[in-house]
Amino acid sequence: MALKFYDLTHAFHQFMPEWPSSPGVNLSVSKYHARDGVFEINWDGIMHRGTHMDAALHVTENTPDVAEIPxxxxxxxxxxxxxxxEKWGLVTIDDLENATPAIEEGDIVMINTGFHRKWGDNDDYxxxxxxxxxxxxxWLVERKIxxxxxxxxxxxxxxxTKLVDHGLGPTHPHLIEEYKRETGRDPKEDFPEWEPAHKTLLVDGGVPGIENVGGELDEASGQRCFFLALPWRWEGGDGSGVRIFAIVDPDQEFRFETGD
Structure with a gap:
């Protein structure tokens, strides 16, 4: 049977949803076909927008940049x-251990929590x-993901994150009070560290992390795939937009091995 291809990437465009920080992404047309004979768009913004990959350098000084990811x-x-x-849900060790298909040592893992369906300029996402x-x-680092x-x-x-009382925050202090009302606890009690998963994955484990996976994520879920996700070869880069492809063998017989 023919291989199936899935695009796991949100579209990149002007006015796309953005994580609530600054600066934003701005696009402007500098040349037009009717006037100039060519079409050209200027882009201004940071890499941490849309579907993108973080480098260790994003969260810890003197660590590898995006071009140094092997x-x-x-x-x-x-x-x-x-x-x-659901709202404020946590992906746990039990979730990963009981996932289907089983997560194997050395895998690439895409996690579908369902929130990509809420992708938009809103608090829900x-x-x-x-x-x-x-x-x-x-757990992911220990299994050499x-x-x-x-x-x-x-x-x-x-x-x-800095949405509450971490780092440069709180930028969204209303979340602190809302969490207290719903749980009876301060979010700092349940989330005492600033972006610990970033540091564990990217810095301690060398595991690149991709945020805002979307596109045909539902269609690809529950399958073993071959993945390709390539960032820019940007020396000194703290991250990069990526386009993720998942390729599925309907017979589930194909397996690609790479060495380190």
């Missing part, structure tokens, strides 16, 4: 696993989204 980590066999989560438990991030992608807003839970 190529063997960016392609290979793995799984798309469905782990549905960016403020109330899911995230991975720091211990589950360690090559690369991980998340179908939600970031490598970390939104309450482990």
């Amino acid at each position: 190529l063997w980590r960016l392609c290979g066999t793995g799984v798309v696993v469905s782990i549905p989560k 960016f403020s109330y989204g899911a995230g991975i438990d720091p211990e589950a991030a360690k 090559k690369l991980v992608g998340f179908g939600h807003q970031a490598n970390d839970h939104p309450l482990a």
Whole structure:
């Protein structure tokens, strides 16, 4: 049977949804066919927009940039696993251990929490989204996962970011009070560290993390795939937009091996 191809990438465009920080992405047309005979767009913004890959340098000084991510980590066999989560849900070790297909050592892993369906300029996606438990991030590193992608807003839970009382935050102090009302606890009690999954995956484990996986994520879920996700070869780059392809053998017989 013919191979099936899935695009796991959100479209990149002017006014696309953006993680609530600054600066934004701005596109402008500098040349037009009718006037200039060619069409040309200027782009101004940061790389951490849309479906993108973080480098270790993004969160820790004197660590590898995006050009230093070894190529063997960016392609290979793995799984798309469905782990549905609701508001402020956590992807846990139990979720990963019970995922279907089973996550194997050396896999690339794409995690579908269902939040990619809420992709938009809204709190439902960016403020109330899911995230991975720091211990589950360690679980992925211990199993020598090559690369991980998340179908939600970031490598970390939104309450482990500057949206609340971490780093440069809180930029969204209303989330602190809302969490207290719903749980009876301060978010700092449940999420005491600033972006711990970023540091565990990218810095401690060397595992690239892709944020805002989307596109045909539902269609690819529950399957073992071959993945390709290539960022720019940008020296000094803290991250890069990526386009992710998942290629499926309907007979589930193909497996691609890469060495480090």
